[in-house]
Amino acid sequence: MARLVVRIRILPAEAGSDLDEVVRLLKTETPIGIQLKAHAKEPIAFGLEAIVGDFLLEDEEGQMDRLEDSIKNMAGVGQIEVMNISRQSVRVK
Secondary structure (H helix, E strand, C coil), X not given: CCEEEEEEEEEECCCCCCHHHHHHHXXXXXXXXXXXXXXEEEEXXXXXXXXXXXXXXXXXXXXXHHHHHXXXXXXXXXXXXXXXXXXXXXXXC
């Protein structure tokens, strides 16, 4: 089965949201089989930042819904935007 890399922009619930705590939750509270591979903070406006995260998951039915629902229900998360979905590249030796 193919693995997907999903890039999601995560906007804070409010200006005072602790983005470091959100990142910690993304690393520890995502559903089994879904992993945060990389993340970066991205400026929005007026000193506000968003998190852009790359998640690795199996290409099977329901996985995207599980990922989106788990992120939306985390403390400090306002909105999410799926920016890109692609297959993980495979290394051939």
